[in-house]
Amino acid sequence: MNYFLEIFLGGLTRGSIYALIALGYTMVYGIIELINFAHGEIYMIGAFTALIVASVLTLLGFNTLSVFILALVLAVIYSCCYAFTMEKIAYKPLRQAPRLSALISAIGMSLFLQNYVLLAQTSDFLPFPRLIPDFDFMEPYAHIITTQEAVILITTAIFMTILTIFIKFTRMGKAMRATSQDKVMAALTGIDVNRVISFTFIVGAAAAAVGGVLIASHIGMINFYIGFIAGIKAFVAAVLGGIGSIPGAVLGSFVLGWTESFCTGYVSSDYEDVFAFLFLVLILIFRPAGILGRSESNKV
């Protein structure tokens, strides 16, 4: 039973990270129907920023908690700046162009950012410090869930709750929903559509950066390629749940996380990706728009 629980929680943790990244894919798709291939790179840049900030602050003698918080906050800010600039440079000029052009621009952006980090850093895996200390009171449960995993779960839950409330009740949240349903009409009601789009990229980047920092600290090493791998998985999760839908992205992420972790736990980690993609194909055969996807174009 404990083993089952451990695997269940492990899957939930993975799912949380996928969900934090998948949010960016699904929200951006919901607003401008673009698969932002460079989104995974934002997550990777978040992790690298945290690594640099954490290294410097540790040298300067800051304590663990303040290192964690500062690294997280700066990673979020830096990633958001990247996403904001990326949208303005690579996507906004192509807003009226055929879909394929924007998609190719996104792939170009992804390769550019990977290679830029590869040159600026190195292709080797770099050790990532443990930003989240093991709390003593967690000790009795350590065989089921580690402090790291608990922090990941709680942070994700908080982030999702705030986001849900934000989208439901705030002015910007309503503007995002309206824009995702009908861009022309949104503009005709006085919404600054460009601002909504920028804002969507920023929220997605913030979520991805949080995910990047948490998982890097959990796994303990990063390189320039982690964004690509995690990005693909999160993208699969978003499609699984129904791309464009936020609850869908979260649900798809948990389904993917559990599929992988149960496969690793009961079969073999070698087959984890095989099962994950098999599952994706099966779900899409029966529900082509994803688990919670709507066949037309509503999203947020």
Next chain:
Amino acid sequence: MLKISDVKTYYGNIQALKGINVEIAQGEIITLIGANGAGKTTTLMSVSGIVPPRSGDIFFEGNPITGLKPHEIVELGICQVPEGRHIFPYLTVLENLDMGAFLRKDADGVRQDRDYVFSLFPILANRRHQAGGTLSGGEQQMLAISRALMARPRLLLMDEPSLGLAPLIVRQIFGIIKKINEESRTTIFLVEQNANLALKIAHRGYVMENGRITQTDTAADLLNNEDVRKAYLGV
């Protein structure tokens, strides 16, 4: 109040407006009639800034608005009920109305206006928690008009409000357009293919063909005009 001066608008290489001139005074109902593809929708979209003109100028109360963003134009008090209604399908009736009041800060006034549009269209009050996409065509048109009214527009642009509706509902909606104009002194620029009805409630009218204005006159005279009767009134 609104002056459209030698406006030329393109979609890529296709020229949809070939230099049009329209003037609307405060408090008027002006109708623009014309066949399919004449450029009526393009005219309204040019005014709203959705399809900005390539040349020419548009003035609102004497100030140029050419080149402003759509949301800035709404801020000035120009609202549009677009062709095909464009209801937000997954927002409820109430949420759709709130979107109309997006730029307003006076919560009390918004509440009053909500009651006002419910008094114009009582059926919407019964459907207030229903998703916009599940309303009937007529109800959606009522909602689209109500949503625009929620912004307290000074100039209301309406694109074929009669499209696809039963004659009874069309008459009801035209009655309300007249009422809005008379009670709130809202200036109305009404695009219609139902020239007969439109000319009956309008003060003046413009006739459009192939991206050009070919005639303009008082509504009464256009109704009696031989060419107009042949081409647009089917008599």
